[in-house]
Amino acid sequence: MASKVIQAIYNDDDVLMLAVKRVKEAHHHIEEIYTPFPVHGLDKAMGLAPTRLAITAFMYGCVGISVAVLMMNFIMIEDWPQNIGGKPSFSFIENMPAFVPIMFEMTVFFAAHLMVITFYMRSRLWPFKKAENPDVRTTDDHFLMEVSLNDNEDELTRLLVDTGAVEVKVSEKH
Amino acid sequence: MASHYEAPIREPLVTGEKSYHDVTVDVAAPVEGRANKQWWIVFSIALVAFLWGLGCIIYTVSTGIGVWGLNKTVGWAWDITNFVWWVGIGHAGTLISAVLLLFRQKWRMAVNRSAEAMTIFSVVQAGLFPIIHMGRPWLAYWVLPIPNQFGSLWVNFNSPLLWDVFAISTYLSVSLVFWWTGLLPDFAMLRDRAVKPFQKKIYSLLSFGWSGRAKDWQRFEEVSLVLAGLATPLVLSVHTIVSFDFATSVIPGWHSTIYPPYFVAGAIFSGFAMVLTLLIIMRKVSNLEAYITRGHIEYMNKVILLTGGVVSVAYITEFVIAWYSGSNYEDYTYLSIGAATGPYWWAFWALIICNFVVPQTLWIKKLRRNYIWSFICSIVINIGMWFERFDIIVINLSKGHLPSSWTMFSPTFVDIGIFIGTIGFFFVLFLLYARTFPVIAQAEVKTILKSSGERYKRLREEGKSLVGTGADARTSVIAGTSTKENLDQDTKNNS
Numbered sequence: 001m002a003s004k005v006i007q008a009i010y011n012d013d014d015v016l017m018l019a020v021k022r023v024k025e026a027h028h029h030i031e032e033i034y035t036p037f038p039v040h041g042l043d044k045a046m047g048l049a050p051t052r053l054a055i056t057a058f059m060y061g062c063v064g065i066s067v068a069v070l071m072m073n074f075i076m077i078e079d080w081p082q083n084i085g086g087k088p089s090f091s092f093i094e095n096m097p098a099f100v101p102i103m104f105e106m107t108v109f110f111a112a113h114l115m116v117i118t119f120y121m122r123s124r125l126w127p128f129k130k131a132e133n134p135d136v137r138t139t140d141d142h143f144l145m146e147v148s149l150n151d152n153e154d155e156l157t158r159l160l161v162d163t164g165a166v167e168v169k170v171s172e173k174h
Numbered sequence: 175m176a177s178h179y180e181a182p183i184r185e186p187l188v189t190g191e192k193s194y195h196d197v198t199v200d201v202a203a204p205v206e207g208r209a210n211k212q213w214w215i216v217f218s219i220a221l222v223a224f225l226w227g228l229g230c231i232i233y234t235v236s237t238g239i240g241v242w243g244l245n246k247t248v249g250w251a252w253d254i255t256n257f258v259w260w261v262g263i264g265h266a267g268t269l270i271s272a273v274l275l276l277f278r279q280k281w282r283m284a285v286n287r288s289a290e291a292m293t294i295f296s297v298v299q300a301g302l303f304p305i306i307h308m309g310r311p312w313l314a315y316w317v318l319p320i321p322n323q324f325g326s327l328w329v330n331f332n333s334p335l336l337w338d339v340f341a342i343s344t345y346l347s348v349s350l351v352f353w354w355t356g357l358l359p360d361f362a363m364l365r366d367r368a369v370k371p372f373q374k375k376i377y378s379l380l381s382f383g384w385s386g387r388a389k390d391w392q393r394f395e396e397v398s399l400v401l402a403g404l405a406t407p408l409v410l411s412v413h414t415i416v417s418f419d420f421a422t423s424v425i426p427g428w429h430s431t432i433y434p435p436y437f438v439a440g441a442i443f444s445g446f447a448m449v450l451t452l453l454i455i456m457r458k459v460s461n462l463e464a465y466i467t468r469g470h471i472e473y474m475n476k477v478i479l480l481t482g483g484v485v486s487v488a489y490i491t492e493f494v495i496a497w498y499s500g501s502n503y504e505d506y507t508y509l510s511i512g513a514a515t516g517p518y519w520w521a522f523w524a525l526i527i528c529n530f531v532v533p534q535t536l537w538i539k540k541l542r543r544n545y546i547w548s549f550i551c552s553i554v555i556n557i558g559m560w561f562e563r564f565d566i567i568v569i570n571l572s573k574g575h576l577p578s579s580w581t582m583f584s585p586t587f588v589d590i591g592i593f594i595g596t597i598g599f600f601f602v603l604f605l606l607y608a609r610t611f612p613v614i615a616q617a618e619v620k621t622i623l624k625s626s627g628e629r630y631k632r633l634r635e636e637g638k639s640l641v642g643t644g645a646d647a648r649t650s651v652i653a654g655t656s657t658k659e660n661l662d663q664d665t666k667n668n669s
Contacts, residue, residue: 012644036194036363037620038391051393057400075319075328084332101337101415108408109344112401116351119397120382123390125358129383136366138386139359141194141649164642166650
């Protein structure tokens with residue numbers, strides 16, 4: 001379904017925030033907003049659900065510490081126990097203090113890298129990915145709001161211009 | 175809007191009449207412009223130093239570690255000194271980007287990008303030393319816990335040297351990912367400004383197709399926060415583990431419980447000194463005086479004063495305890511009367527003067543806000559922190575339990591060459607970075623512009639609203655008013 005969107009460009013973050021509130025109040029559906037920097041409170045104003053990336057980081061961290069424990073238990077205790085410096089390796093619990101640094105490092109390693117990979121996958125970011133911001137000024141000092149259009153072009157244009165948009169145009173949604 | 179409020183008493187973090195567009199232009203300028211003569215001169219010197227160091231490394235690897243000045247008594251010297259020195263320097267970058275993010279320090283935004291670059295480049299230098307010291311670096315992968323076909327042994331997870339392998343590689347890779355994620359929006363800015371097709375291609379590739387959607391920003395901020403939360407204990411753990419290399423041994427002067435916190439403080443101390451050295455030059459060369467202000471220099475000097483204080487207290491503690499123990503062995507540790515008056519008196523006093531005496535001048539506000547003094551002071555601290563590691567390693571080893579094997583260490587040209595080579599390598603990387611990367615996190619600076627920019631602070635003082643002040647005459651030629659007028663005209667015509 002080729003749907004049309006209306007694109008409104010703003011040149012100030014505060015104007016954009018007020019505009020978002022008015023567009024929401026008028027019960028229009030904001031498809032997307034492209035901004036050059038994170039505008040504080042924009043996600044809440046748009047009604048975006050909070051991200052769950054922090055939760056994934058916690059789970060990845062749990063995986064990391066488990067891998068570290070299993071690996072060191074196998075290598076140091078089960079597979080080839082040695083007596084190093086008069087300290088025999090026959091029990092994981094007794095030898096555990098020496099394993100704490102690596103348990104910690106592996107937790108951080110897994111949590112950080114897997115969370116970032118998840119972020120890149122979810123936000124569709126990778127090398128050779130083509131950028132999708134409709135206007136190059138949105139990485140400089142302009143803010144672009146896309147509102148979905150249902151045969152109400154005039155009304156929406158009116159509203160958007162009234163909220164302080166410097167440019168309003170209709171575009172096919174890609 | 176109220177959300178932009180900041181107490182008027184706070185110094186502006188961006189001086190001058192800067193708009194959002196100005197931030198873009200100023201950060202893109204060094205990348206879009208051409209390198210000047212000075213850049214080429216400094217780059218050439220760094221490159222020569224790097225190549226010289228590379229030659230020394232090749233000589234070491236092909237001939238053997240015997241080309242260094244090591245002897246039976248002093249089996250660790252410049253290589254490990256340089257390793258600890260470089261790792262320590264790296265710590266300021268993570269501290270600025272992670273710890274200061276958790277503390278919501280806005281001033282970090284102007285310096286975090288370069289500080290993180292410094293972290294990555296210096297950890298690369300640090301990593302070289304243990305690998306060269308292995309003697310057969312092509313077997314470096316033996317430190318990994320891989321299924322073992324070489325004999326009967328796994329790696330030893332009880333060894334602090336193996337903890338180092340995990341700590342440094344985690345630190346390097348996590349710092350790199352943290353840095354790159356922060357770079358995406360700024361690469362996207364360069365991509366969207368680029369006019370030459372080649373530049374456009376390169377920055378498209380580097381920016382991973384960043385588009386700046388509201389949801390992307392929401393995730394971006396969450397990821398930054400969580401990474402900061404992970405990197406904060408990580409940075410403390412890395413130098414703690416480096417200090418374990420010494421503290422878990424039984425050498426007098428190394429076997430000390432004060433080492434982990436003392437090493438971490440020392441690392442941040444030396445790292446901030448290196449950040450100052452680099453940024454005081456960079457703000458001039460890259461015309462970033464409006465973003466890296468006198469205030470920024472002062473904040474960093476305050477951190478130096480604090481961590482320098484921690485280090486100084488540790489010195490005094492070690493010195494007093496060595497004396498108070500009454501033990502003969504303790505009288506030859508690196509902080510003792512024996513060290514201060516013995517054959518390594520010059521190294522002892524270099525440490526005390528550079529790390530203890532000189533930084534105290536920063537208590538004087540005039541001096542810590544002075545660019546030239548801050549620069550001199552940062553160089554002195556860099557030297558002092560190198561001597562600290564040299565003292566810990568060489569002085570402590572030179573006089574062990576057996577007086578018949580007491581000896582001195584003198585470096586060969588290869589020791590010196592490799593050290594100079596890593597300094598050259600570091601500057602080669604940093605100079606290339608300064609010409610091709612956005613050296614200021616411009617997207618982040620834009621978020622604080624309305625609260626901490628001089629122009630916006632003034633507007634707020636005058637009681638004016640900040641709504642609509644983000645517009646810039648240069649980018650808003652198709653002004654909003656004209657569109658609105660046109661539309662009004664249209665409606666009139668229709669009715």
